[in-house]
Amino acid sequence: MLRVKIVCTIGPTSTDPEVLAQLIDAGMNVARINMSHGDHDFHARNIHTIREIAQERNRPVAILVDLQGPKLRVGEMQPGGVPLTAGEELILTTEEIIGEPGRVPIQNKEVPASIEEGRRESSMQSAGETQERILLDDGLLELEVIEATETTVRTRVIVGGVLQDRKGMNLPQTKLTVPSMTEKDRVDVDFALEHQADWIALSFVRTAADVQALRKVVQSRAPLGRATPIISKIEKPEAVENIEEIIQASDGLMVARGDLGIETSPEAVPMIQKMIIARCIGTDKPVITATQMLESMIRNPRPTRAEASDVANAVLDGSDAIMLSGETAAGNYPVQTVQTMANIAKEAERVRSVTQPHYRPSQQAVDGFFGTVADSSEQGTDKNSGVAPSVAEAVSQATVATAEDVGAAAIIAPTARGATAKKLARFRPSVPIIAVTPSHLVYRQLALYWGVFPLMGQRMNTIDEMLEDAVRIALRAGFVQQGDVTVVTGGVVGGVPGETNLMTVRRIARVLMHGQGVGNRRMSGRVVRLKPGQDPLEQALQDRMMTTQDILVAEELNHVSMDLVYHAGGLITAESAPDSIAALAAVELGIPAILQAKGEWDELEDGQTVVIDARTGNVYEWDL
Numbered sequence: 001m002l003r004v005k006i007v008c009t010i011g012p013t014s015t016d017p018e019v020l021a022q023l024i025d026a027g028m029n030v031a032r033i034n035m036s037h038g039d040h041d042f043h044a045r046n047i048h049t050i051r052e053i054a055q056e057r058n059r060p061v062a063i064l065v066d067l068q069g070p071k072l073r074v075g076e077m078q079p080g081g082v083p084l085t086a087g088e089e090l091i092l093t094t095e096e097i098i099g100e101p102g103r104v105p106i107q108n109k110e111v112p113a114s115i116e117e118g119r120r121e122s123s124m125q126s127a128g129e130t131q132e133r134i135l136l137d138d139g140l141l142e143l144e145v146i147e148a149t150e151t152t153v154r155t156r157v158i159v160g161g162v163l164q165d166r167k168g169m170n171l172p173q174t175k176l177t178v179p180s181m182t183e184k185d186r187v188d189v190d191f192a193l194e195h196q197a198d199w200i201a202l203s204f205v206r207t208a209a210d211v212q213a214l215r216k217v218v219q220s221r222a223p224l225g226r227a228t229p230i231i232s233k234i235e236k237p238e239a240v241e242n243i244e245e246i247i248q249a250s251d252g253l254m255v256a257r258g259d260l261g262i263e264t265s266p267e268a269v270p271m272i273q274k275m276i277i278a279r280c281i282g283t284d285k286p287v288i289t290a291t292q293m294l295e296s297m298i299r300n301p302r303p304t305r306a307e308a309s310d311v312a313n314a315v316l317d318g319s320d321a322i323m324l325s326g327e328t329a330a331g332n333y334p335v336q337t338v339q340t341m342a343n344i345a346k347e348a349e350r351v352r353s354v355t356q357p358h359y360r361p362s363q364q365a366v367d368g369f370f371g372t373v374a375d376s377s378e379q380g381t382d383k384n385s386g387v388a389p390s391v392a393e394a395v396s397q398a399t400v401a402t403a404e405d406v407g408a409a410a411i412i413a414p415t416a417r418g419a420t421a422k423k424l425a426r427f428r429p430s431v432p433i434i435a436v437t438p439s440h441l442v443y444r445q446l447a448l449y450w451g452v453f454p455l456m457g458q459r460m461n462t463i464d465e466m467l468e469d470a471v472r473i474a475l476r477a478g479f480v481q482q483g484d485v486t487v488v489t490g491g492v493v494g495g496v497p498g499e500t501n502l503m504t505v506r507r508i509a510r511v512l513m514h515g516q517g518v519g520n521r522r523m524s525g526r527v528v529r530l531k532p533g534q535d536p537l538e539q540a541l542q543d544r545m546m547t548t549q550d551i552l553v554a555e556e557l558n559h560v561s562m563d564l565v566y567h568a569g570g571l572i573t574a575e576s577a578p579d580s581i582a583a584l585a586a587v588e589l590g591i592p593a594i595l596q597a598k599g600e601w602d603e604l605e606d607g608q609t610v611v612i613d614a615r616t617g618n619v620y621e622w623d624l
Contacts, residue, residue, distance in 0.1 A: 001432060003451040004345050005029040005321040007064065007288055008338060010046050011037065011329025019334060020046075021053045024061060026338040029447045030321060031061055033197070034329065035188045036068040047195050060447040060454045062199060064231070065192035067185045067214075069203025070178040072169040074136065075105030081162040084141055088160075092134070092143075092153040104163060106153075111169075114176045116148040132174060133158075137167040139262040172237060172263040180210035186217065193221050193228065198444045201231040201254060206238040208249035215249075229445065231288070235259035240272055243279065252448070253280050254323070257291040277317045284426045286448050289314040290323035294341060298331035308344050315348035318428065320450040392491075392500040396423040399489045399503045403431050406505060409484035410434050414457065414470035418442040420490050420500045425449045434479050436470040453479065463492055467504070468522075472616070475508055484508045509611065509620035513572065513599030517614035518583050521592040523551075524622055525569050529606040530554040530561055548591075551612060553604050557582050565589075570612050572597050572604070572619060594619060 007030040008014070008023055031050050033043050047063055054061040074092075077099035084090060091103045094112060099105055115132060134143040134155060141163060143155035180202070181189075192200050202214050211232055219227045229251030232239070235258070239246060247253060255276050261269045273289060280287035293311050294303045303311075314322050322341065328334040389397070403411050412434045413420040421435035428450065435446050436457040446454040455473050460466040467488050474480050489503045528550045546552070548569040554561055555574045565571055565585050571593040575582055578595070586593035592614035599619070604610065609622040 001453065002027060002342060002345055003349055003428075003432075004315050004319060005448055005450065006338060006341055006345075007032050007290070007321050007323035007448075008334075009034055009323070009325045009327075009329040010050070011326075013330055013332070014328050014334045015042075015046055015049075017049050017053065020050055021057075022335040023328065023338055024050075024053060024057060024059055026335055027342040028338055029061060030064050030199075032064045032066055032201075032323065032325075034066050034325075035184075035191075036066075036071070037329075040191050043191070044195060047197075060443050062444045062447040063195070063197045064199040064201055064448075065188065065195075065197040066201040066233075067188055067203055068182070069185060069233075070108065070176075070180065070182055071203070072111060072171065072176075072178075073107045073166050074163065074169055075099060075107055075166065077104065077163060077165050081164040083162050084157045084160040086157050086160045088157050089146070090143060090155050090157055092155060094151045099163065106169065107166075108169075108178060110176065110178050111171070112148050112153050113150050114178070115145060115153055115171065115174050116150070117177075118174045119145070119148060133172060135170040135172065135262050136163060137161070138258070139170065168259075170259060170262045175206075175238060180205065180213055181217070189214070189217055190221065193218070196441070197228055198441065199231055199252070199448065200228050201233055203233050203256075204236055204259075205232040205234065205246055205250075206236055207242050208245040211246060211249040231286075234272075234276060236263055240264070243276065247279055247283055247285055250285060252286040252288070252320075254288040254290050257289075260291075273314070274317050277319055280320075281318050281426060281428070284422050286320035286422075286425075286450070287318075288321040288323050288448075289317070289319040291325060293322060293324060294327050294337050297333055297337045297340065298326050301333050301336060303340055303344075311341055311344045312348040315345050316352055318450070320425070321448055390499075392419070392423050395489060395500050395503055396420070397427055399487050400424060400427040400429040402503065402505065403429055403487040406485050406487070408487045408505075409480050410474060410486050412436065412470050412474050412480075412486050412488045414460075414466045414488075414490045415442065416459075418446050421446055421452045421454075422449060423500055424489070425452055432479060434470075434474045434477075436473050455479075463502070466490065467506075471506060471508065480508050482508050482510045509622070511599075511618050512603050512610065512621055513594065513597045513601075513619040515572075515574075515594040515597035515617050515619075516576070516578070517617040518578075518586045518593040518595060519590065519614040521590070522611065522613040522615065523570050523592055524609060524611045525549050525551040527551055527553050527604055527606055527608045527610055528564075528568070529604060530564075551610065555601060572612060574598075 006027045008028045009032040050061055082099045082101055082104055092106050094109045097105050132145040141161050142159035144158050146154045146156055211230055214230055231252040231254050232246050232250040233254045233256040235256040253276060255273050257269050277287050294307050296304050311322060324337060327337040399411060408431055410432050411424060413424060414436045415421050421433055424433045433452045435452050435454045437443050438457050438459045443454045443456055446452045455477055457469055457473050460469055480486055485507050487505055489500060491499050492502050528546060546564050546567040550568050551570040552564055552568040553572045557573055557575060562581055570591050571586055573582055573595060574597050576596040583595055592612050594612055594617060611620040611622055
């Protein structure tokens, strides 16, 4: 089982139901719906199909709606594109024209004014005039700004080529006044909420205010006030500078290395990636490493060695998820790409489990990464700042440490809102986190978190029922086996929602017998075994008096042994009639009973302590 999760972008080559099913089987945990391409009908069909297939396979697959954001683009060019020659001048204009040599349109009206303001501020702060760069077509073409007005930007071509229609534009040295959300984004948010998206990703985040603006929109339109969590895409230098406030304002982050590499520099991206991942782990926020992970597999059936190393390093860095974009949206080998990514990640996790069996990034490492891009002198963990960890943090860390110490097969976390599982994921345990939740929304959202395996459960009335139900569901799903040691954790009834404050170590009891349960109670007690041919009253007097703490075990019952039923706390018998005296007596007395009991009768010894559960019809061995 992979601990890291795989995000797949859905596009033309992956919309076929058979392909989507194969993607899920290959390891897709999150389906990314890219609102930069396709219309709402296209995306709605894909969401419906994905959820249908996921339900058939009993697999949690989250839907991530990725907003386009204020992507800067040039306009329409003359047929064949506009040739740009190094050294020549080029005018960028907000006029609605067809691009031609020397003059091309840009779609975003705010760009010239932002560049003009930025140059004015820069000239006031330095003696010399700074030369701002404009990058076109993912950085393949480069311009140098000469001057700017409210409507035009006069530039000189530094790196030439042919500029085609609607290519992207990056201004790494300019702080834009463009709103974080466009009108298209607002319409797309409505679409995401209408289709109950599990996550919404915000593009080109610069400050916490951008995130808060989206959250305000989401909260105002969210059904029942349950707001969809927000992932901030880090792809601008301003976002790196403001990373702390953005992490605090967000529910998760994405390291969008494409635009980030253009707007900063290729050599800065690896350390920024490591810094962001470490910061997110320390604050319980999931982090996705994205862009060009297996780019060559858009055309080729095998990745380059550099790509394989990139995927492995993202896993070793601690990413919650690794993402595929064009590889699954428009590539020739979408399913094979997911299989390849899963295989690389599996090997990386195998190595990591040996070198880092219980991983938590040190503050020194975090600050070391952060120091490469911004000042973190005033930042610190709870430990460094002297602030005591919360109860939930302390219990979660103790749960992981205990699971490691006792060799647990799994950590089982019943959770209503997912907070317990999220907190546990922060400490990157070497055993799986089995999150049992009654919420379909939480069930899907948790599919993004490292090491968390969500299962659907039911709402229970008591703590004991909640814990027992979670263990039973994990056992039924095959995550644990009879005899396994588990650590169970959660928040008790009456506590603050999400406040994890309970931990217990449990061994999955072995089932000794199974039959038809009468009643809905569960009890533990000492076996009083009535053997065939033995006078029951004689045994009772000889051993001890029967009490309500005892469980009467008799393959057959007669009128004499029935007298003992009225003194017992529970009953196990091979008799099968639901209207038998034994069944009627159990109902009348309100004691748990197991009828039609089958199994190894010889394993039930007189004086042995067992547990009977009338709800499941099982008799378990007792384990302290």
